[in-house]
Amino acid sequence: MAVRFGVVGTGNIGSQHIQLLNSGKVTGATLAATASRSTPHLETGVPHFVDYRQMFSDADINAVLIATPTMSHVEVAQAALEHSLHVVMEKPIAMSMHQAETLLARVPDDLKFAVMLNQRFHPAYAKLKQLLVDDAIGNLQRVGWTMTAWYRPDIYYQVSSWRGTWPGEGGGLLINQCIHNLDVLQWLVGLPNSITANVSFGKYHDIDVEDEVSALMTFENGATGTLTASCGEAPGVNRIEIVGDRGSLVFEKGVIEVLRSSESVQSHCRTTHEMFGMPEFEGETVEISGESNQHAAVLQNFVDSIETGAQLLTSGDQGLGSLQMANGILLSEWTNRAVTLPIDANQYEAKLQEKIRGSSLRTPKDLKVEIDMEKSY
Numbered sequence: 001m002a003v004r005f006g007v008v009g010t011g012n013i014g015s016q017h018i019q020l021l022n023s024g025k026v027t028g029a030t031l032a033a034t035a036s037r038s039t040p041h042l043e044t045g046v047p048h049f050v051d052y053r054q055m056f057s058d059a060d061i062n063a064v065l066i067a068t069p070t071m072s073h074v075e076v077a078q079a080a081l082e083h084s085l086h087v088v089m090e091k092p093i094a095m096s097m098h099q100a101e102t103l104l105a106r107v108p109d110d111l112k113f114a115v116m117l118n119q120r121f122h123p124a125y126a127k128l129k130q131l132l133v134d135d136a137i138g139n140l141q142r143v144g145w146t147m148t149a150w151y152r153p154d155i156y157y158q159v160s161s162w163r164g165t166w167p168g169e170g171g172g173l174l175i176n177q178c179i180h181n182l183d184v185l186q187w188l189v190g191l192p193n194s195i196t197a198n199v200s201f202g203k204y205h206d207i208d209v210e211d212e213v214s215a216l217m218t219f220e221n222g223a224t225g226t227l228t229a230s231c232g233e234a235p236g237v238n239r240i241e242i243v244g245d246r247g248s249l250v251f252e253k254g255v256i257e258v259l260r261s262s263e264s265v266q267s268h269c270r271t272t273h274e275m276f277g278m279p280e281f282e283g284e285t286v287e288i289s290g291e292s293n294q295h296a297a298v299l300q301n302f303v304d305s306i307e308t309g310a311q312l313l314t315s316g317d318q319g320l321g322s323l324q325m326a327n328g329i330l331l332s333e334w335t336n337r338a339v340t341l342p343i344d345a346n347q348y349e350a351k352l353q354e355k356i357r358g359s360s361l362r363t364p365k366d367l368k369v370e371i372d373m374e375k376s377y
Contacts, residue, residue, distance in 0.1 A: 136244075
């Protein structure tokens with residue numbers, strides 16, 4: 001029996017999911033209905049509802065894919081759960097840890113709740129994960145991610161009422177674009193114990209929220225980490241370095257460089273008599289080719305978890321780590337101090353609501369806009 005999806009939201013990413021479900025690339029899944037306040041740009045061949053609540057009540061669906069602006073994620077998901085529908089949510093789950101945890105506490109045991117953490121299925125990040133699981137480089141010493149390849153021009157915000165606003169997104173670069181990188185980072189090496197951040201708000205764009213971030217992290221074992229991110233820099237860099245006590249992993253421009261040593265750096269440091277000596281390393285180059293359909297992989301796993309009981313790899317709780325980091329970075333900037341994780345969710349929520357009260361959605365400009373979603377990742 002197929003999983004019959006109702007898609008809420010028919011904008012840029014919603015349209016992509018609609019096309020994917022209609023393509024037959026997700027085995028056991030069918031598109032059964034759509035819902036949005038405006039007429040879909042695509043010819044879907046299924047009933048369309050202007051009110052998602054009516055779709056939940058009247059459409060022949062048993063699962064919901066939520067692809068609406070962040071501000072409505074919790075509201076739509078709660079309504080879906082009340083109608084006993086399985087849910088897969090576009091990132092992020094919510095604007096804040098408090099909102100996300102409150103929502104997830106309402107998910108009954110007999111329903112599946114997933115988050116679109118699609119970059120876990122990126123072949124490079126999946127390879128890095130496997131190398132770390134196989135203990136390729138020993139204990140973590142340092143991790144650094146320079147992710148400034150999220151460039152967005154002004155029109156990206158100008159034609160939207162909600163993008164880049166506190167009421168619409170609850171943030172900017174961190175909650176929208178870098179939520180993917182934060183998820184992959186903590187998936188690979190775990191959550192840091194503390195974060196100290198320097199955040200710029202509206203540095204490159206006429207927006208209230210953050211568009212440049214530098215963060216310093218510390219981990220339980222004493223390892224350190226850095227994150228440098230921007231959506232105002234071009235052409236930008238995407239480079240991740242993971243350094244262990246027996247080697248390193250570096251991914252950039254489609255290539256993973258692996259260095260391995262049979263000797264721990266710490267052991268060598270304590271025992272060598274060579275003043276300028278260094279452990280010996282063996283190198284390996286792993287070229288990443290053949291991009292996978294990451295969204296299809298998430299949806300296939302979601303369908304399989306419903307149909308066969310397969311482990312849900314991107315369950316709702318898996319979406320909390322990136323939100324924890326995003327909220328923590330902003331809280332560090334707002335309080336001008338290091339923030340310990342897990343954050344004080346109530347403190348963050350209070351500060352976020354203060355920002356929301358002091359801001360507003362924008363009136364979209366009626367501009368001709370060219371959209372190529374392949375360039376958005």
